[in-house]
Amino acid sequence: MSQPEVLNQAFELGYTYTRSTGPVIGRFLTELRNRNIVGIKASDGRVVVPPMEYDPNTAEALSEFVEVGQQGEIVSFAWVKEPREAHPMDVPFAWAMIKLDGADVPMIHCVAAVSEDAVATGARVQAVWADETIGYITDIRCFELV
């Protein structure tokens, strides 16, 4: 008996739609692509980075963008001595809440450091850009201590 022919068809999972990130998140991501970091003024005047579309307390739509610094201060950190496969770094690193210069609200990102002892609350850090920026949060590859 002859073997039946096995039908084969290549399949690539693709999405047939484009997702818009809108005027606030889209502006932030576009600025990242240009290696700038922007925040937005909340109802109470605090500068929030990354920018939010609506104020969480007043529900007011927010629109006043503010460019902030690429350096900032560590507000809190967690030392990852065993990075997970999905993590952005494959050597021990810190997750940190970082308050950028000109911002009032800390953002969360990773910090490259040689050891936990090198990291401290209050330490100054600087954004390190990816070689190629594409408008993703990962355009900031990490922060490093200054």
Added chain:
Amino acid sequence: MKEIAIVGFQQSDSVSDAGAVNEVEMIMPVLSRVFQQVGINNAQDVGFVCSGSCDYLQGAAFAFVAGVDALGAVPPIKESHVEMDAAWALYESILKIRMGHADSALIYGFGKSSPGELPIVMSQQLDPYYLAPLWVDSISLAALQARLMLDQGLITEGDMAEVVSRSRRNAMNNPHAQLAGDVAPDDVLAQEMYLSPLRKADICPVSDGASAMIIATVEKAKEWGMPYAIISGIDHCIETHNLGMRDLTDSVSTRTAAKRAGMDAGKVDVAELYAPFSHQEIILTRALGLADDTLINPSGGVLAGNLMMASGLSRIGEVFNRIVSGEVQCGIAHATSGPCLQHNLVTVLEKA
């Protein structure tokens, strides 16, 4: 408003790896036991069914629908689901009864977390543009929260170790617990850091299992003739998804939910708090203003076993068990969802 009572509660053991047992096979034994406890036959004998689970744990869209296989849904039943802890399925069921659409309900929650990498799975509940692409895991976020408290002098590592020690010792009386033992705070402090400033003991384990509850109007509960406890209040409240805009050292939403649920801090014999990390139990105890004589997490809490999507319901069930056994007169149960205690539900229970 109709008074609503809890009539039955059952939970599985909390195990680190249920092996080949699938979700339906985890749910069926607890359903069978809760039906038996109340003296009914099956899901046909309640007016509404609501479950809580998370498709991300199974890694397939609409995976929760398979859970219905545990019910026997023919002839058709009124059924619903929340992609949340089953404590919120209880909330939906209470609304259903209050609207007069049912006089009783079965609630169940289940989670088999062992096959995946839970802290990474949990990263996908975060902001999809700013956080999820970084894969910042649930343990790391809790560690950031713990350090804020340590830096501000709100807690010490010793305080965290006390919480772990009490959990392990209390869990020795909980036959369903996954982690139990006569562990002293110094034993905890002797452990090395895992994800600094957290030690492994500060973090709830990854667990598989399920729990189920039956509630009814007081009239229906009397008709069934089984001991019951009254749900005198329930409410929930959520905070912003922007972790930087929250005061992570406090739980404002827990306090608000407790107030709306009618909690009287002076009248809480027992409190079961859903604190997946040791420092979070301290945040919750303070946010709720619990008095020193309130028994906190006598079951060991979720540090002794954390059934994703069921542990919140189990907190309520634990308080129910202590009320119907006559051990206490009243208590509160807390359930949480989201990173660093973002979303919180408080239930107030009283002796009938």
